Amino acid sequence: MPRPRQRKSTTNRKEEKRLKREQEEKEAAAQLEREKRARERKTRMEWDALPTASGSGAGGRGGIPDPDALPEPDPDTKAYFKRVSEQIDEMTALRQGKRETQWIVNDDGEEVEEELEDERPLLLRSALESLSGHEVALAGDHETSVVLEQMLYAMDDFAKRVLLDRFTGQFERLVKHRHASHVLQTLFELAGETVDRETRGNVAPAPSSAGDAASDLPTMTALLVSVLAELLPTLSALIYDPFASHCVRILLLVFSGVASSSADPKSRSKKSAQFRKGQTASLGKNWLSDDVSFTKDAKGKGKAGSSSSAASQRFATPSEFADALKALYAALDELDTSGVDHAGHALPTAVVAGEGVRRAALHEVAGPVMRILVELEALQPGGWAPGGWADRVLCGLVRQVAEANGSPAAPVPGASNANDELREEYLAGLLRHPASSPTFEMLLKLAPKPVFDALWAAFFVGKAHRLAANAVANFVVAVGVARLDAAQLADLVKELQAIAQERRGEWIDNYRTGVLRALMESATRLGACEGEVSQLLLDTFGLETDEERKLVVPCVLTLNRYIHWKKLASGATPDPTTQGSVLLQTWLRMHAPHNQVVLDSVTALPFDSLLALSRSATSSHILDTLLTSPTVPPRALRAFIMSLLGHYHTLADDRIGSRVAERCFASADVYLKDKMAQSLFEQQNDLQRSAYAHFFARKLELPLWGRRRDDWKAKMARLTQEEKERARAEQQGDDAPAQAAQAAAPAAAAAAEAPQRKKKRERKADEVDEIFASAAAGTTAPAAGSKAKKARTEDEEAERAAKKARKAEKRAREQQQGMDDVLAAIKASV
Template sequence: MPWNQLSATADSRPDAPVDPDALPEPDPDTKAYFREIAEKIQELEGLGQGRGSYTKLREDGEEEEQEEDDRPLLLRSALESLGGHEIPLAGDGETSVILERLLYAMDDFARRVLADRFIGNYEKLVKHRSASHVLQTLFTLAGETIDRETRGIVASPPVSSAEGATELPTMTSLVLSALTELLPHLPTLLYDPFGSHTLRILLLLFAGTAPTAEGQSGAERSKRSLNFRKGQGKMKSFLLDDDHSAKGKEKEVVTKRNVPPEFNDALTSMWQSLNSVDDGGPLGEGIRRAAMDDVAGPAVRVMIEMEAVAPGGWMKGGWADRVLCGLVEEVKNPDSKTEERSELREEYLAGLLRHPASSPTFETLLTRSSKPIFSAIWEAFFVSKLHRLAGNSVANFVVAVGISRLDAGELEQTIEEIGKIATERRGEWIDNSRTGVFRSLLEQAAKLSVCEKEISEIIVDTFGLGAPENLKLVAPCVLSLNRLDYWKKLPSHVTAQPSTQGSILLQSWLKLHAPHQQVVLDSINSLGYDGILPLTRDATSSRVLDSLLSSPTTPPREIRRFLLSLIGHYHTLANDRIGSRVVERCWATADVYLKDKIAASLVDQGNFLQSSQFGHFFARKVELPLFMRRREEWKAKMARQMAEQKGLRMPGAPGTQATAPIEEKKRRERPADEVDEIFGGKSRPSKKGRTEDAAETVQSKVKKVEGLDDVYAALKASAA
């Protein structure tokens, strides 16, 4: 066919239908400008500052170099260019991220302006792939603004834009207006892959619950969204320096915000709108279907958690009650139990427990339920079923969460049930790296001081290490998750790699009270230096040594035994990135007597440590020069440091008016004279004053000597 006929045929094709929900494309020039803004922000963040310099003429006619921060000017320019382009920029995949970053730098008034520009378009924005994330960020930050508005702090417009802007609604009014637009569509947003995230943020916003930092929670962002956000870098205000950000981390985390009374009515309206997912079928069927859905499940969990913190907790007919097929009602009124509901519950929750998308909902039910409801759930779905659930690839995580809420009687019953399971079947859990149940049992046993011996014996038996001659292999076998049969089959030239699950299991084991963790301690000490050295070189296995040293249940004699076993090797351990951290932990744990032993073993290794890339940090803590010159003063200083770390005050230790530390005194010791007093900022006292000062000096010296005697007595007692 000739090309002109082809062209005519193509032109005669009907145009593609226009999507009524599509957002307008941003202007190319505007998009290019905001790209430049993003590059400038990235450049300033890379430099760690945003300051430029300019020359200013002083009053005396001399020029003076002044610093000017370019970042507020950059933000002001971006906001001026944003006017009228908010919706196209929010709908573009590239500029929407830039708009989110600008939101973190905006003040309350600028955020109100943006929320006002979106009025009338929230329904389109909330279902858009890119714009929905802009709304997430806007509503997340709006909670801070609303909290301030409820306390009477309402942002004023800039002076340059005060004219015509005084009628701008508050953020409280703007959010309520947005909800009015979205309220009829909430049941649809529950299943929308983009709108569901915004729905969760709105629920948290109206409930006054502060989202986690940057939405780093499965209830606020999906895993895919979190991974995308990580690629965009950390979202924060580029107006703040790194030191301000660090200070912000030290502030108390706010989990509950002030909300106006109107928000309670708005939350009730959202509840009623979402309840319509149950229309057209048996009570609870729509909500149970939503709990099993990948998209709607997280929103269902938010609703269940909000019900749990409401006055009265879970109630009859609530979302939790409908997901549990009426179990909440039955616990409060046993006469309401029916065979039909019991069969439905058994079938539905058995699937909820094993489904990857819905198992987090079951975990929420276990963690947020009251004790009577939890006990009913545990009795109905876990007791006598652990032999199947603990080895399931999904259900074992739910079982671990449930174990963390067991009381002493329930824990004894659970451990007894686990012990009756065949060793080979329990061993399959280890082979498949499903150790969550054992870890949770260890932690709960240590917490309640119940059945610690029994759970230790069960784990030893599971790994096939019951014979006394095999107990020394507990640490390496558990760390690498190799049962004894597989451990013996490893070739001599193959080193078993430590696993994260094995490391966590050993750390939990070491939290048991004495003597129930003794089998692990004996196994670690039996490794000797050659066996411990590889542990200190690995980030995963080194955490086991940290737990040994820091666990409050580790007997002091075992800590001393471990530290003494490394005497002569501390310099070698410190010459490594991870080993140096382990050595510093050893040093922090050691008492003065052990510190003296360690320092004495390092006297000939001073040059080696100083030249080591990692060891010189440890050498600085040990202070070998002071140790070699004045050993007694070094001991007194170490004792004083340990007392300060524990919040104590050693007898004779300097108080708040203490003089400079001993190591900082470069001048020779001699009695202070009048010249010292003059240059020390003191006026020359009278003769009578000098006599009184001399008497006080003699008394202070006597007290100082008495104080040192107390220090030496304390040191001798610790050494003994």
């Protein structure tokens, strides 16, 4: 039996601290000495350390110059392009969404407004002229490479072709460079749109000032084919390079006709995307345009920036791209046929083909390339084929399923047992590895139904209790649960119910809730097992009795099981978690009555807790879902809105709470809106003074409610009906009328305001004006003019009558108020 650990004495601890301090001082002194020697070596100007033509010192790597190094840019040229970037930002900020004009006197002596000439095209033309001859050096510099990317978004098709032609012969060095690879990546992304236009017959002509040499410039299609031809010999090694791999991904998408974007996670790494966010605002959009909608693509919210599917947008591709794509696939096939991996190690000989592809799928850098290949294969008319990229990653599973279904795919003799053993070993590692688990997720999403069923039965059935608790595999399981049918979902629920409550509780304690969320989403989508799934969550959190279930919202939101919630000190308020908020939102989207337990818990919260819920950026989404989910019963929705009457002014006096109050008003019917306005009419001055609540007060239109309550109700009823129709159109996928109405609304508002602005200058048209107007239009119809005059007279009379009625009502009110004051004075005197 080992001896118990003895506690160190105070003297020993002091001695250890002293020795540690002396060691740190020695290390600091040694570091200072090393820095001093380094400074002395720099001042000696050794001849063998002079930079070579490649831009690196002769002794930079054992006295051998780096063959992949790029030349350094000239200091004056570098300073000029940095100034160009600053001028671009300044001009873009000044002209964003507006035109600069000036008043000048014309030849007739009249003052007219003239739009100033935009100087940004002149700046771009000057920068392109200065760029000539310095393209490679500027692309390889840390600062000027960003400026070059910034200019790429504003270049026309001809300028992009010129730049790509200047890089000819340097592509292998450029794609492996830390900074130049990003420039090429952006250039390849934009080249896809140029190829699309060229394929449709719109080839950009050379400018008149370019000279005769510009007529021999190849098209973008020919240039991209030459780029691929230059990279093909080393393509199987480039996919493992941390910088060249991104360029290979873009080339795969471009040659396949699939649109790509800088915000797409398939094309850029997280580090690169984060760096671009911190750069200039004009990076990622055409800064020559004043249209602010370009910022959507830069933030990844546009169509091309979405990562939903590679087929979101397709480009027209020429016939040359089909042959180039075959050559690209043949070059990547060398991963299996060469017999060695990227590091030069011999691959094991086995019956199962695709060893090099499976090694690449496990790699952190080459894995995204394999995912793109599998995704592009799924877009083909035949889908995944035996022996294809997906089949090699899945160790022959596609072929095996095709043979089982009677497909004419030729079987491989003696490969069945080897396939099964290798597949179980390889896919188990693919499932749990952080770098390769996204590959397994993609396989589950794109797999045909028979292949998915085989994967689910082999790797997930009976193993959910282990995989759902794994830090990496639980995300893959959640993706698989989203594709289950009703029978598979019922079997999975039974399997999870058989797991011990404490074992499932560990998922909550470790913040691994993806499987539970996916279970609720699949149950809601299929309309099956919703009661069992809801009961499974209650059992996992340990909420059994009706009194305990009133704590569903605080327990799930903070991811505290009931046994841990009871141990919290009185008055302790744990912070809400994003996972808990998403769980409650998904629970509220379940069909009634399976979401009633969450609604009852929200109703049981005191107002102070509900106020804290509405003022948190994480938990306020729960109330948004409660107010907007179509599965919430109308009675529960009305009860929740009614419970807040008298508190809306407090709720709206917050940055986030004001949006919750607006959501309550938008979800209420006309009767509830009238009740809300009635409860807030006395506090309208306080609402107007609040920095946040005045937005909410503007939507309520309390002055109109106080003057003409019936008109206010009619207006709210009309707005509510329009909102319902718009939501119905969006649910049906036919949102074109809503977009047209939104686009026409500003024009209609401007047209309505225009006569009011010019009311003092224009006189009212009379009958003579109408006759002349009809004559100018080619019609002289006095009857129409008389009818218009009669209708206008009737409208004016009705308006005058309404005005007289309002004046009489106001006069009666004033007289009544005067009589009340007189009676009050008499009573006071008595």
